[in-house]
Amino acid sequence: xxxxxxxNLPFSASEADIRTLFSQHGEVQSVSLPTDRETGRPRxxxxxxxxxxxxxxxxxxxxxxxxxxxxxxxxxxxxxxxRPQRQRW
Numbered sequence: 542x543x544x545x546x547x548x549n550l551p552f553s554a555s556e557a558d559i560r561t562l563f564s565q566h567g568e569v570q571s572v573s574l575p576t577d578r579e580t581g582r583p584r585x586x587x588x589x590x591x592x593x594x595x596x597x598x599x600x601x602x603x604x605x606x607x608x609x610x611x612x613x614x615x616x617x618x619x620x621x622x623x624r625p626q627r628q629r630w
Contacts, residue, residue, distance in 0.1 A: 542570060543595030547602075548586045548613035550574070558607075559587060566601055567594015588617055 547559065556572040563569050574587040591598060595616075603614040 543591050544617040545589045545591065545595055545599060546586065546613075546615055546617040547589060549610050550583070550585050550587055550612065551608040551610050552583045552585060553608060554583070554587075556587075559589060562602065562607070563589050563591065563598050566591075566598035568592045 545563075550559075554574070556574055559572045559574070560569050563572075568591060570590040570592050572587060572589050575584050576582060577584055589598075599614050599616065602612055604611050605614075606612075
């Protein structure tokens with residue numbers, strides 16, 4: 542299973558839009574589009590998990606235009622450990 546990072550997404554893009562785009566290149570297992578905790582608005586990036594066709598999807602969709610925005614598509618890096626933040630009172 543390959544996890545793909547998709548950046549510079551239009552804020553109007555839905556999980557269904559991304560699933561349709563990536564499913565042209567292989568089998569999509571999941572799509573995740575994080576939202577801002579405070580506003581609930583999309584953050585402009587997402588992750589796609591594919592069981593097949595990930596390398597082809599990355600090659601085909603990197604820099605592809607989606608609603609006037611050039612997508613940044615590459616293999617997702619493992620999440621870095623975050624240091625605990627200090628209390629700011």
